[in-house]
């Protein structure tokens with residue numbers, strides 16, 4: 001005999017209010033993972049400006065790569081994006097290590113607590129990075 005379950009509508013975005021810690025962990029891990037993939041392409045694009053750089057220009061700091069980096073670092077929005085990237089990377093790494101422990105059966109009974117610890121530690125590390133990324137900018 002088959003039974004039906006009312007899982008609600010997938011498109012009902014109001015359901016985030018009922019999310020458990022595990023659901024937030026799953027969402028944040030996916031979100032940060034894909035942010036990192038997106039950044040990888042940006043990173044490769046910036047690094048590609050170093051291809052074929054003239055050593056003389058590089059020594060004088062007038063090559064395309066140096067100018068690209070300097071131009072980006074001058075933009076305040078880039079500094080803020082760097083803080084966001086660090087937050088995403090730190091959370092993904094800490095939560096990823098937590099998930100790997102869970103996969104081998106370590107910390108199964110404290111999954112909510114370890115998720116909150118990962119969020120808290122990520123926030124502390126991100127806040128501590130602000131003077132470095134935004135130093136002299138604000």
Ligand code: HEM
Nearest residue numbers: 029030032033034036037040092093094095096097099100
């Ligand atoms: C020390 C570094 C990292 C650790 C420990 C880590 C850990 C993990 C783990 C355990 C998962 C699977 C989560 C699950 O069970 O659903 C995962 C998923 C993923 N990671 Fe990482 N990761 C790291 C770095 C990265 C980096 C550098 C990138 C991107 C360039 C990345 C992108 C992703 C993506 C896209 C997923 C799949 C997300 C999804 O479910 O759609 N990770 N990571």
